[in-house]
Amino acid sequence: MAAHTIYYGTIIHSVSIEQVDIIQNGVLVVDATGIIVHVERDVADIKEFLDKQPYRDVEIHSLGAEQFLMPGFVDTHAHAPQYMFAGSGMDCQLLDWLEKYVFPCESAFESTDHALEAYQKVVARFLSNGTTTCSWFATIHLEACKKLVDIVHQLGQRAFVGKVNMDQNAPEFYIESTQSSLKDTRAFIEYVQSKETTLITPVVTPRFAITCSSALMNGLSQLAKEYRVPIQTHLCENHDEIDFTCELFKSKDYTSVYDNHHLLNERSYMAHCVHMSDEEIDLLAQRKTGVAHCANSNFSLHSGVCDVRRFLAKGIKVGLGTDVAGGFSPSMLDAIRSTFFASKTQKIIHRDNGKNNDYVPLKTNELLFLATLGGAQVLGLQDQIGNFEKGKSFDALWVDLEGGSIDLMGGESMDQKLEKFLFNGNDQNLKHVYVQGGKVSSRK
Numbered sequence: 411m412a413a414h415t416i417y418y419g420t421i422i423h424s425v426s427i428e429q430v431d432i433i434q435n436g437v438l439v440v441d442a443t444g445i446i447v448h449v450e451r452d453v454a455d456i457k458e459f460l461d462k463q464p465y466r467d468v469e470i471h472s473l474g475a476e477q478f479l480m481p482g483f484v485d486t487h488a489h490a491p492q493y494m495f496a497g498s499g500m501d502c503q504l505l506d507w508l509e510k511y512v513f514p515c516e517s518a519f520e521s522t523d524h525a526l527e528a529y530q531k532v533v534a535r536f537l538s539n540g541t542t543t544c545s546w547f548a549t550i551h552l553e554a555c556k557k558l559v560d561i562v563h564q565l566g567q568r569a570f571v572g573k574v575n576m577d578q579n580a581p582e583f584y585i586e587s588t589q590s591s592l593k594d595t596r597a598f599i600e601y602v603q604s605k606e607t608t609l610i611t612p613v614v615t616p617r618f619a620i621t622c623s624s625a626l627m628n629g630l631s632q633l634a635k636e637y638r639v640p641i642q643t644h645l646c647e648n649h650d651e652i653d654f655t656c657e658l659f660k661s662k663d664y665t666s667v668y669d670n671h672h673l674l675n676e677r678s679y680m681a682h683c684v685h686m687s688d689e690e691i692d693l694l695a696q697r698k699t700g701v702a703h704c705a706n707s708n709f710s711l712h713s714g715v716c717d718v719r720r721f722l723a724k725g726i727k728v729g730l731g732t733d734v735a736g737g738f739s740p741s742m743l744d745a746i747r748s749t750f751f752a753s754k755t756q757k758i759i760h761r762d763n764g765k766n767n768d769y770v771p772l773k774t775n776e777l778l779f780l781a782t783l784g785g786a787q788v789l790g791l792q793d794q795i796g797n798f799e800k801g802k803s804f805d806a807l808w809v810d811l812e813g814g815s816i817d818l819m820g821g822e823s824m825d826q827k828l829e830k831f832l833f834n835g836n837d838q839n840l841k842h843v844y845v846q847g848g849k850v851s852s853r854k
């Protein structure tokens with residue numbers, strides 16, 4: 411293996427939410443540990459460049475004219491076991507769907523053989539779709555959760571993995587006691603932390619307030635503090651869920667329930683956040699808690715249309731989530747497109763309600779940011795991944811505009827080519843997928 415790997419060609423990444431940087435004739439130098447050590451633009455001749463640089467033992471990959479590198483996708487919210495039935499039950503709303511599809515499916519993961527088989531498929535599928543980092547919910551079963559960690563490790567994905575917690579308002583066949591939930595979560599965190607990898611992070615994962623007693627939520631926030639690990643859960647997804655939660659905890663709103671159990675902090679991130687008062691959004695901003703926007707799922711379970719602009723306006727970190735299987739697609743390209751539609755729907759709602767005709771839907775540069783660097787910020791990984799700044803890890807997609815589902819008609823600008831990929835591309839446009847400099851998936 412060469413000491414340095416050099417990529418030469420067009421490089422596209424988000425510098426900020428406003429700005430996408432398109433680097434023509436770019437050079438990225440990646441060291442043997444997968445770290446980007448050099449970024450150069452406008453290099454007319456790679457040989458001349460190398461003559462002036464100290465890199466001697468190199469492997470050079472030149473990208474073709476219709477190819478470019480971009481950062482890998484960050485999926486901030488997905489349920490690994492639910493991939494089993496992705497696309498089913500789309501006639502339900504959240505609480506019925508949980509009863510009818512989710513709980514029976516997840517309870518089967520008591521079998522580690524079943525877990526092994528299912529988790530191999532889902533993690534491989536996410537990687538082939540370019541999801542280099544994923545925040546996973548598993549199930550309540552400690553042994554099956556460990557299997558998910560083993561598979562993620564083996565297949566080379568960067569991931570946050572959570573053992574789900576639920577000690578109330580769940581069916582008899584899929585519930586745990588408060589004590590065993592806390593004990594298994596501790597064992598799970600220690601298992602992940604004992605693995606020889608920096609790519610996998612354990613994340614404390616109460617399913618949502620309805621299925622968690624106060625004692626459990628308090629215990630989980632203690633564990634997150636003790637082991638310095640992040641927290642993920644669901645928040646304000648659907649009206650019935652919100653009403654039930656407020657009634658259950660005698661609370662004025664849903665967000666306060668988590669806050670009262672010390673679950674909101676700068677390492678927490680909440681999926682959905684569709685129906686939030688201004689006061690609740692201010693609380694998230696105050697706690698520096700992030701949001702995983704799951705547009706496909708919000709449409710599919712007809713939960714609502716989340717207005718991402720409200721969070722961005724308050725400086726809240728926002729990333730995208732497929733929410734497999736509330737969302738039916740494992741692809742972050744679909745998450746981008748669903749987010750686009752949700753934002754356009756907000757524009758229509760604002761206009762038709764006469765509220766604000768100046769509402770600006772999300773633009774392409776913002777969509778790219780949310781799917782990469784925005785997601786990295788939500789997970790607290792912004793210094794490691796999300797774009798190609800020097801010093802970050804090489805988590806990347808080698809995009810090939812030919813060979814997938816795109817037709818180039820000639821004369822497209824680079825901006826248009828990026829748009830063609832984001833709106834018309836598919837997994838067959840991904841020649842290679844890299845995590846920490848290593849190849850984790852290639853087009854078949």
Ligand SMILES: [Zn+2]
Pocket residue numbers: 487489644681733736
């Ligand atoms: Zn979810």
